[in-house]
Amino acid sequence: MLEAMMDNTFAKLLRDSKRVSGVRERTLKTEFNVSSVSTFNNWESGESFPKEDRIPLIARVYQVDENQLRQALEESKLAREEEKRVRRGLKSRNKVKISTEYDLYPYPAAVMPRSY
Numbered sequence: 001m002l003e004a005m006m007d008n009t010f011a012k013l014l015r016d017s018k019r020v021s022g023v024r025e026r027t028l029k030t031e032f033n034v035s036s037v038s039t040f041n042n043w044e045s046g047e048s049f050p051k052e053d054r055i056p057l058i059a060r061v062y063q064v065d066e067n068q069l070r071q072a073l074e075e076s077k078l079a080r081e082e083e084k085r086v087r088r089g090l091k092s093r094n095k096v097k098i099s100t101e102y103d104l105y106p107y108p109a110a111v112m113p114r115s116y
Helices: 002-006 009-021 025-032 038-045 052-062 066-094
Strands: none
Touching: 009 038, 009 052, 009 066, 025 038, 025 052, 052 066
């Protein structure tokens, strides 16, 4: 189930668009005025998402429709949130809950040592 959610629509769209358009690292660095392409690698791997104000430039550089890019970004963000909810749910199910007095003390209430 989690593996299905890990398929990041936005990242896949960027990777496919980059492959089709032939965008090079040098182009990315120039267009976005950065010295490293790690940010783009993170976007393409699904590790992080760009800020909304970057979408028009990304669409132009990667030669992809801006609306398609926005929709993929939104779907990927929703999937990431769902993944977090599922992981939190799995963690909380694995926790041991102490719910009764018997769980708190190894003795039944009638045999409990008296406090003086």
